Amino acid sequence: MKKYEAAIIGGGISGLTAAVYLAKAGISAVVIEKGKALGGRAKTVKKNGAYFNIGAHALYKGGPAEAVLADLEIELSGGIPDTKGRAIWNGSLFTLPANLSSLISTKLLTLSGKIELGNVMRKLKNLQPASIGKMSLRDWAEAELTDPMVRHAFYALCRTSTYCIGPENQQAAIVLDQVQRGMNGVLYIDGGWQPMVDLLKQKAIDSGAAIVHQSVVSIKKESGFVITLKNGDRIQVPKVLSTASPEQTFSLTEGAAGTSLDTWRQRVKPIYAACLDVSLRQLPSPGEQFAIGIDQPILLTNQSRAAKISENGSSVISLIKYLGTEEASNAASDQKELENVLELMQPGWRKELEGYQYLPHIAVSNGSCALNDYFPLGPAVPDIPGLYIAGDGAGRSELLADAAFASAKRAAAAIIQQSANPVMVKEA
Incomplete structure (x- = not known):
């Protein structure tokens, strides 16, 4: 039976990020990836x-993902696209109201609509989303916007920032926080996202992490944990970090029924x-x-x-x-x-x-904390000591790739803190 101090389930960006932090802290870590290649949905x-x-x-500029990559000294080349573009309405193209000049020139909105959209965008720049409290995105928008077309345009912007639909089912505070982040611009990476995956992989290996390409059959609590792989190999570890989806993590973990992991997989939907x-x-x-x-x-x-x-x-x-x-x-x-x-x-x-x-x-x-019924969990699973979670389904206020990177850093920091002679990681 092979032994490590920590096992990471999943070799996507969350798993590789956590592996770098753990290995750099002197913790023997193994990344277990079921596919032939690393990267998960970040593959190119x-x-x-x-x-x-x-x-x-x-990648959102100024977001947690960019901060973690900088912390790991991973440099990416690419560019920030401008927002000049089109709004599609009823099969026709209109100027997208993305800045002052395009807001003035677009025929998508009436004059009063342009004034209203301009006012709400200015308000967003200075808004403290956390001050909104528990309110749906629809309730916030209906309180702030009266022009129906302005609401349509605003919801479209929110969709683009979060990948979520249904404003009545979204938390206004988290959505607006993401919209604010989007105002800083996004980064398109040269060569797609594969260069980022390759750099994370190399950093993990150079730091001392091991990588195994096998499917996990089960995670069993037994003097720590015993992880059984599809080829019959078993790995014994005191700490397990799963970056798999909520449903996959639940299915792999023996005895998870009725735990917070069970609630998480039922509430946090892809x-x-x-x-x-x-x-x-x-x-x-x-x-x-x-x-x-x-x-x-x-x-x-x-x-x-x-x-x-x-x-x-x-x-x-x-x-x-x-x-x-x-x-x-x-x-x-x-x-x-x-x-x-x-x-x-x-x-x-x-x-x-x-x-x-x-x-x-x-x-x-694998889940969005922007949704009203989101169940927050992690990095530790409290009723299964030694089990941790990360990934884009384990965000706090972060979404998408930002959630993947930030949750990985949080999980690594928690594992390091519980280990002997920890080298601390500043929490994301």
């Missing part, structure tokens, strides 16, 4: 010279999306590079306008349709809807097509 695939992420990805990525030799409409659906939960972005996402100069366009927590969707219908938006923005795109990737129903997050 190469098709005809273009780099496709698993869905549209971006957030789904349909994602379409294409690479085009050249853009039929070079000026149309970014669009937000106002009456459709859709986003289109040309990531190549800010980062090098291909080896041959082609443009990589990503589209995402937000599906919320729905476990089923109409894949063909969603695909057609996304292609129609692409045709609206880039008419004749099929003649320039080099690469195509459609992911009809993927979990873009």
Whole structure:
């Protein structure tokens, strides 16, 4: 039986981040990843010279993810895209009201609507979201906004920032905090997210972490924990950190029924999306590079306008349709809807097509603390001593990649604190 001081279930960005912190603190750690490659949903695939992420990805400037990467001395190259773009309403394109000049020029809003949207955006810049208290996003918006079209535009902005739909089911404070973060801009990474995964992997290995590519069959509490792998190997550790989804973590952990882990997996639901990525030799409409659906939960972005996402100069366009927590969707219908938006923005795109990737129903997050019924848990699971959780389903006020990185740092800090001769990690 192999022995380590800590085992990390999952080799995505959360697992690798935690591995770096633990190994740097002198704790013998092993990352157990069921796939052949590390990265999870942060992996990037190469098709005809273009780099496709698993869905549209971006790092929020000034957010917890950027702070953790800086802490680990991981430098990424890329660029910040401008927000010049289009609003899609009733099948037509309008100027997206993203700044003062575009707000003035857009025909999407009436004059009074422009004034109202301008006022609420100014208010958002100085707002302390925590002061809002327990209020749904819809209640906040209806109290602040009277123009129906302004509300539609505002909800579209919130969708884009959180990947969540249904303002009546979202916490206003957390959503608005994320919207504020989005105002700082996002980073598109050269080469997709794979370079970030590769740097985290190398940092973990260089720091002394081990990596095993095997599926976990069970996690059993037994003089610490015994982890049984699919190939029959067993690993004994006093501490386990799971970065798997709530449902997977619950299923793997023996005796988890009736614990807080059980409540967590029942309450924290995956957030789904349909994602379409294409690479085009050249853009039929070079000026149309970014669009937000106002009456459709859709986003289109040309990531190549800010980062090098291909080896041959082609443009990589990503589209995402937000599906919320729905476990089923109409894949063909969603695909057609996304292609129609692409045709609206880039008419004749099929003649320039080099690469195509459609992911009809993927979990873009294992849970969002923006949802009203979110159950916070972690980093420690209190009724299963020695078990910890991290990942984008273990956020506090962070969402998406920010939640993945921040929760990994919190979990590593908690494990280090409970270990002999700890080297402390400043909490995220």
